[in-house]
Amino acid sequence: MTQFKYLIIGGGVAGTTAAETLRQSDPTGSIAIVSDEPHVFYSRVMLSKPNFFLEKIPFEQIFLKKESWYTEQNITFLGGKKATGLNPTEKTVSLDDGVILQYEKLLLAVGGYPRKWDPQKIEGADKQGIYNLRVLEDAKAIIQTIKTAKSAVCVGGGFVSFETCELLRMKNIDTTLLILEPYYWANIWDETSGLIVEEYLRQGGVNILKNEETEKVLGADQVEGIRTKSGKELPCQMVVVGIGITYPVEPFKTCGLDCGRGIKTNEYLETNLPDVWAAGDAAEFYDVVVGEPAQAGNWVNAQTQGRVAALNMFGKKQQFRMVSFYTAQGFGLTIAFVGDVRPLPDRTIITRGSKELKSYGRLLLKDKELVGATLLNRTPEMAPISKLIEKDVDLSAHHAELADPNFDLKTLAPS
Numbered sequence: 106m107t108q109f110k111y112l113i114i115g116g117g118v119a120g121t122t123a124a125e126t127l128r129q130s131d132p133t134g135s136i137a138i139v140s141d142e143p144h145v146f147y148s149r150v151m152l153s154k155p156n157f158f159l160e161k162i163p164f165e166q167i168f169l170k171k172e173s174w175y176t177e178q179n180i181t182f183l184g185g186k187k188a189t190g191l192n193p194t195e196k197t198v199s200l201d202d203g204v205i206l207q208y209e210k211l212l213l214a215v216g217g218y219p220r221k222w223d224p225q226k227i228e229g230a231d232k233q234g235i236y237n238l239r240v241l242e243d244a245k246a247i248i249q250t251i252k253t254a255k256s257a258v259c260v261g262g263g264f265v266s267f268e269t270c271e272l273l274r275m276k277n278i279d280t281t282l283l284i285l286e287p288y289y290w291a292n293i294w295d296e297t298s299g300l301i302v303e304e305y306l307r308q309g310g311v312n313i314l315k316n317e318e319t320e321k322v323l324g325a326d327q328v329e330g331i332r333t334k335s336g337k338e339l340p341c342q343m344v345v346v347g348i349g350i351t352y353p354v355e356p357f358k359t360c361g362l363d364c365g366r367g368i369k370t371n372e373y374l375e376t377n378l379p380d381v382w383a384a385g386d387a388a389e390f391y392d393v394v395v396g397e398p399a400q401a402g403n404w405v406n407a408q409t410q411g412r413v414a415a416l417n418m419f420g421k422k423q424q425f426r427m428v429s430f431y432t433a434q435g436f437g438l439t440i441a442f443v444g445d446v447r448p449l450p451d452r453t454i455i456t457r458g459s460k461e462l463k464s465y466g467r468l469l470l471k472d473k474e475l476v477g478a479t480l481l482n483r484t485p486e487m488a489p490i491s492k493l494i495e496k497d498v499d500l501s502a503h504h505a506e507l508a509d510p511n512f513d514l515k516t517l518a519p520s
């Protein structure tokens with residue numbers, strides 16, 4: 106049985122940053138990364154960005170580490186191998202090729218997976234030409250398909266779906282966006298926000314069908330169209346599905362690892378099992394800024410958690426504390442999320458701006474303090490909002506100013 110001082114499952118940004126941080130702290134301790142993807146560390150973010158997607162940059166630029174980096178750093182990279190089980194008593198992880206690895210300290214940095222269509226529920230959901238965009242192979246397949254496709258359907262709202270619509274339109278592909286809800290991203294924000302996004306999508310040539318669900322995928326082996334539950338038929342050569350995220354925690358759950366949607370941790374990113382940490386999209390961590398469990402799905406959060414988890418694995422006691430953010434641009438619109446944007450029942454929401462102004466923000470407050478914001482064409486407000494959240498500023502006397510779109514939030518933010 107091969108033993109490693111530090112064993113990391115997942116070679117994305119959280120896992121790789123953790124390995125890098127561990128090596129900086131501990132020059133000699135053995136480190137291994139197990140990744141079910143065959144590739145060395147690459148930028149998942151770039152998969153949906155025009156430069157890569159439209160092949161404007163050399164393909165190799167997607168890679169953020171070279172193979173030689175792992176050798177130089179003395180980090181064992183076990184690519185193309187999936188961790189299938191965890192035994193916390195023996196301190197072992199089993200892989201899908203039968204190999205068993207022993208660890209002293211283990212990090213689970215397994216990320217998130219786009220939810221797939223269920224062929225039991227949607228007839229023909231396994232046809233060729235149906236894509237989820239998560240890994241390099243997905244992007245490569247989509248890049249090939251858009252070379253000949255004339256029309257496409259994107260299913261579901263969200264950041265990646267918004268970006269995908271723009272990429273398809275850049276290739277002059279007739280694009281229809283199909284959403285189950287009455288407006289774009291209805292589960293996360295209000296109708297005004299949804300309608301603003303839809304206006305930009307429409308201006309960019311995207312046809313939007315709302316309150317619609319796919320019933321059947323048409324075609325023989327290859328997608329030729331989809332039929333909705335209301336009976337509309339949409340001819341297309343490709344479908345990109347973005348209907349939510351799941352977390353690949355199944356292999357680790359049976360051994361008593363405490364999981365919710367993701368892997369539960371405290372503010373030090375420690376799980377309930379001894380010497381086991383979690384970081385990145387899969388970590389359902391205790392967010393000390395908001396004072397509640399939370400889960401984030403963005404690059405900088407995953408990178409920072411990878412670093413903090415590694416420091417804790419090395420023996421430093423470091424809290425994870427961060428106001429996370431996510432931005433996306435497309436069709437001339439900038440969408441930004443700051444902090445915790447979950448529309449929970451105990452949040453007070455103050456809006457600033459309007460659909461007419463094409464500039465609209467929603468500030469989410471818990472008790473007296475700001476915890477998050479969604480911003481449309483108001484990106485410069487990200488910095489003061491971040492500061493207001495981070496510094497727990499009491500805003501109870503300032504609701505009128507917060508609602509005024511011309512009020513400069515910097516004046517409330519501590520320097």
Ligand SMILES: Cc1cc2nc3c(=O)[nH]c(=O)nc-3n(C[C@H](O)[C@H](O)[C@H](O)COP(=O)(O)OP(=O)(O)OC[C@H]3O[C@@H](n4cnc5c(N)ncnc54)[C@H](O)[C@@H]3O)c2cc1C
Nearest residue numbers: 115117118119141149187188215216385386402403404407
């Ligand atoms: C197309 C796309 C565009 C995005 N754009 C942005 C953006 O613009 N800005 C932004 O902030 N974020 C963006 N994101 C989100 C961002 O990429 C993620 O938040 C980030 O990659 C999470 O890093 P992670 O290390 O936690 O997980 P991941 O990057 O998902 O890495 C986890 C790795 O673990 C592997 N794994 C899972 N289970 C096992 C197992 N049992 N055994 C072995 N390996 C396993 C996975 O296959 C994966 O390789 C985007 C995501 C996608 C898919």
